[in-house]
Amino acid sequence: MPVLQITDEGFRLDDQPFRIISGGLHYFRVHPGLWADRLRKARLMGLNTVETYVPWNLHQPRPDEFRLDGGLDLPAFLDLAAAEGLHVLLRPGPYICAEWEGGGLPSWLLADPDILLRSQDPRYLAAVEDFFGRLLPPLNRHLSTNGGPVLAVQVENEYGAYGDDTEHLAHLARSLRSHGVDVPLFTCDQPGDLVRGSLPGVLATANFGSRSEQGLAALRAHQPAGPLMCTEFWIGWFDRWGGHHVVRDPSQAAQELDALLATGASVNLYMFHGGTSFGFTNGANDKHTYRPTVGSYDYDSPLDEAGDPTEKYEAFRQVIAKYAPVPADPIPDPGPKTAAAGIRLGAHAPLFANLAALGAAVVAERPLTMEQLGQDFGFVLYECALPAAGPVLLELGTVRDRAQVFVDGQPVGVLERENHERAVAFTVPREGALLSVLVENQGRVNYGSGIHDRKGLLGRVLLDGAELTGWTSRPLPLDTLDGLSFTEDGPAQAGPTFHRGTVELDEVADSFLHLPGWTKGNVWVNGFHLGRHWSRGPQRSLYVPGPVLRQGSNEITVLELHAAHRALTVELRDIPDLGPTEE
Missing domain, CATH: 3.20.20.80 (Glycosidases)
Structure with missing residues (x-):
């Protein structure tokens, strides 16, 4: 050339x-x-x-x-x-x-x-x-x-x-x-x-x-x-x-x-x-x-x-065309689309029951950042035993970027960097209760001085003003889901859970996965990670490239961090929903 x-x-x-x-x-x-x-x-x-x-x-x-x-x-x-x-x-x-x-x-x-x-x-x-x-x-x-x-x-x-x-x-x-x-x-x-x-x-x-x-x-x-x-x-x-x-x-x-x-x-x-x-x-x-x-x-x-x-x-x-030659070919038509309604995700794998398959815990006095763990994307689960029963105030140094807090597996609060939140009050049910903090990297800053954006829990963690030590930090990159153990057709578990189902397709083309009634998490189709879903919007569908799908059986996995659709169904539609525009 x-x-x-x-x-x-x-x-x-x-x-x-x-x-x-x-x-x-x-x-x-x-x-x-x-x-x-x-x-x-x-x-x-x-x-x-x-x-x-x-x-x-x-x-x-x-x-x-x-x-x-x-x-x-x-x-x-x-x-x-x-x-x-x-x-x-x-x-x-x-x-x-x-x-x-x-x-x-x-x-x-x-x-x-x-x-x-x-x-x-x-x-x-x-x-x-x-x-x-x-x-x-x-x-x-x-x-x-x-x-x-x-x-x-x-x-x-x-x-x-x-x-x-x-x-x-x-x-x-x-x-x-x-x-x-x-x-x-x-x-x-x-x-x-x-x-x-x-x-x-x-x-x-x-x-x-x-x-x-x-x-x-x-x-x-x-x-x-x-x-x-x-x-x-x-x-x-x-x-x-x-x-x-x-x-x-x-x-x-x-x-x-x-x-x-x-x-x-x-x-x-x-x-x-x-x-x-x-x-x-x-x-x-x-x-x-x-x-x-x-x-x-x-x-x-x-x-x-x-x-x-x-x-x-x-x-x-x-x-x-006013300034340069343009091909005489007609404007391309829209491509075909695949649709399928009522896809039930009837198999379940609770996150907390599958931790060993997702990442190995690292022991340290304080929580380790994603970067210290050699981790790029995904989640880190931080866990520590609580010293006594009773009402407490938990203060996290810096949350990067969203922390779900659990005590003995029960949710007690959510802290979001976006809202400048870093403290939550709750009651500890027993001495030695397990504190679990699931932290999501929602995307490192891509512009300005904020690019030095380390993820996870940064700094000290305080319980009623005293530093809480003796942590495990477990990286959960979710780069593979192969080791998950699913229970078929049982009741959906409370807490973060993977839900899986299949859909039979005669023809395959581009599509859009819609999750009405679901709250927040991530979606995989045939092992291909589409991205995040979040009911706050504006985006309410995820683009599915046609080459990801196949004729016959297709596997869909949804990680739901909060509350799943009661019917545990998703849909493939022929149109996207990117949310309302500003009037």
Whole structure:
């Protein structure tokens, strides 16, 4: 493929003027069996390029492990993009934000109690260097200089919103170059952060979702010559638990895109197709109050969560056609959907009765954090014997992020970081009663100084003002459920419980799992972790990719942390429910 050139007048490709018309498409938020479909629909909308981040925390889950397989087979994704005739903007971080758990930074970095992320801290730089050394060499054949689709590579991500250490950006740029990246580099920042986040000699780009002329004017004032580009043109937004489903009027978004393209600038739509933060991978924000993000990353995009064109798809296609060639193919039809009602989950496995199959307890005087336990995602169960019977006040140092408190298996309270809660009063029934605190990591903070977000119980635990010691900390990552022991058709147990059932399907396609009447927990289909369910909304259904389902028997497992639907049923429907929008 031709090589991108950056000149004072703009981009050139194959020695011809070139405008990047791109859209965000994160391979790690899309089932790999659907990559080709999404890429084809990107080309049919008129895009000539797609953009993707790279999630360090999934590719390198432990310092001595590295993955480029399955849903993380980035080389295969790049091959499919090239086969579709699409260029690629690659954004390998190491920090990516993306409303992704920890902004993509692996949790094991936080096992060091005073490490400074996104800085010149030698411990951080050594880890980044190791990551780049594993990631980039296998991608070198995909660079446009070697005939591949990758036109340009981003240095860090919106660094100006976090720091102003130019030497840190320069260090990362040198590292990219040392590992064979010889295509153009670029940075991206919001207009007010361009000075802090740009790097001399590297193309600066801006991020915004409206008022393009002002945003591009700020970019031109900062960078007097060279291409103008909006790397994140926000055409929708993400949702948080307890909020509403955010949407943006298609005609208004199309008008904003038209205004941007009319300036001659290049653009990357954020997002073209948002996809899903499956499993435990959603991030969170914390601007004095912790706000976890939902699992759906629909983002009100031109392609919805199931990959179907929306009104924005057609509206954007019409705008793009004013400025660039658009394929004559018709707009793709929505894909087929699978539905099945009244799926009964009649087998039960209480969490507390299956602890040995889920994780090994570690003994220590004080509760250990997830990072100390070598754990990325999921839950930690903390247990301790209470010294005496009677009324008590339990005070937890810091709850990260949601703690369910039990005494001898009976629930006595819930403490949420989001509500700044850290104390609960209850009566201890007997001397030696077992205190159990089940703590859920609801997503590490992905933006701002809060990224140093350690999980579990942090600090001392006090009982009536005296420190409570002698704990076990049991990691419950729930990365496999194979060892659970289910009881068929017995009465559902009180307390956190796994519920399992099967559904027979003649045909399989994408679907949406609905859990009316259930409260909070997680869902797996055929062992694939869809993500979290929570009755507080706004999201009230979970997207099920068609390749996860199979003809014949399909197994559905729901972890319910509180109260299950009385009938213990779930449904597969052909439409999602992402919640009410703001009027």
